Amino acid sequence: MSEVEDFLKVARAAKDAATVLAPLPRAPKDLALRAVADALVARSAEIVEANAADVEKARAGGVSEAMIDRLRLDTGRIEKIAAAVREVAELPDPVGEVVRGSTLPNGLELRQVRVPLGVIGIIYEGRPNVTVDAAALCLKSGNAVLLRGSSSAYSSNTVLVRIMQDALAATEVPAAAVQLVPGQTRESAKQLMRARGLVDVLIPRGGASLINSVVEESTVPVIETGVGNCHVYVDADADIETALSILINAKAQRPSVCNAAETLLVHADIAGEFLPRALTALKDAGVTVHGDERVRAHGADVVAATEEDFFAEYLSLDIAAAVVDSLDDAVRHIRTYGSGHTDAIVTRSQRAARRFVATVDSAAVAVNASTRFTDGGEFGFGAEIGISTQKLHARGPMGLPELTSTKWIYTGDGHVRG
Known part of the structure; x- marks a missing residue:
């Protein structure tokens, strides 16, 4: 199977999973997140082993110790990652929130409610903790997620996603709602950037060069995050x-x-x-x-x-x-x-x-x-996917509400327009 076919397989699976995940109420999503947190701690030895391979490869490649420190995972850091997932489970669920509503003069009841975006793609650098953080925030807000981390953390990310999928398999949240984009080449990232129709929005997390590359090359709508002068x-x-x-x-x-x-x-x-x-x-x-x-x-x-x-x-x-x-x-x-x-x-x-x-x-x-x-936690959001510096859809720290769109619902009693 080619790299393109591999990508299309996981992207379609994510889209199908998003359809199942979107209408789920809060309780099964929270249970799923707690199951993920427990599994990360229980299988921390697997994560540490895979991460050690990434660290060894990075050091052999001359990567700086500062960057290696961002890459490294140990049992203490894994426990903190799991604790962050549990914190996300405790946050209010934005899905279904009524943004505004009224009864029109003709008697129609009108509401604007929050709904998931659908399938969110995340392209990010370095730190494997982002793999879990991003997945947790997307699941809580009712979205499936396609994760494309850096090749330097590929072994770590592979194991982290596998553990999360295994944990989800025993819950009402589809395991396919969390997917790792296959491959480590730039072509695999391009597949994600060009998956219009399969991916609803793309969020790059990293330095200016990564963000600019995604903005310039993507056909999927992009929410820019992070560059801070x-x-x-x-x-x-x-x-x-x-x-x-x-x-x-x-x-x-x-x-x-x-x-x-x-x-x-x-x-x-x-x-x-x-x-x-x-x-x-x-x-x-x-x-x-x-x-x-x-x-x-x-x-x-x-x-x-x-x-x-x-x-x-x-x-x-x-x-x-x-x-x-x-x-x-x-x-x-x-x-x-x-x-x-x-x-x-x-x-x-x-x-x-x-x-x-x-x-x-x-x-x-x-x-x-x-x-x-300027931080989601400091603003009281509990968590964030990044800080948007653009003006459309989301601006500033992106908490759970920013990972939703809205839907208009109007209810009548046989109303027809004259």
Whole structure:
């Protein structure tokens, strides 16, 4: 059987499974998720063995230890993955929720209700925990899922999917609702991207190159996630201590994630007071600052910034920095270089905060708070599939409701249109 035929087989099975899964009420879905969690823990030895093969292959291929750490699974990490599945089971089921409704003047009862999207494809890099996280969120929201992880985690993902399918086989949720896209070549990813009619939506999770490739090559509708060139703007009316605390948290608390700050903008009126302290604090946190000429005037350790630095999603202990002459200049900078993820203002001026919120065109805007809060868990969603930086269907952290569409239902009593 060819790679194309292999793909079509699992894609059609997923589509059939989605039809069975969509009308299921909450209880059988929650029972299925708990069965998956129990199976992951019970069969952790199989997962660790398969993962060890992936780790050995990655190390032999010269992969960095940081990336290997993201790939590695042990019993402790598996237990955390299982706990996350159980947490998803406890979340409210969005399917069937009435978004809005009314009784029309002619007596028709009208409702808009949430329904599953159908078959969701996920293309992602590196971490095998995403295999389980994505499957759990899709199942809870009534969707079948086609998973296409990186070749570096293929052995781990194969075993994880097999264990989940085995657990589902004893429940009302079809085992075929969770499928691993067969093959490790780029062609297998292309099959998923071009499966219009079999796959309802595609969600890429990873770096800019992966997301851009999927957006440009896919014929399946895509929800873009994740690229985060997030800004912290320190306004003329900022409290210095507050600004320092937010900046260090946004940049250094966890620099490798998409909601970490990548650019610092400082109003010229406060730059002389703020920047010397900020540059010292960033240096103490191990952060390299790539600054424009006005920033470099305040610190000998500042590296000269290029235009590419202001576009960069570093995902490391690096930050670009510039001095701006006004709030509007800061907004123009963000609109020019930003990725539409999360941007923050630090200010004591309500007027400045309102203008920043109104004019910054991003999925999330923070006022006197760190960019690190843009997260499904922090927002109280319980879990997320990713953070959408586009404007159609979903924007910002994508929880369970964002994995649904809606259906209009109207009920009459023999109504006909005149």
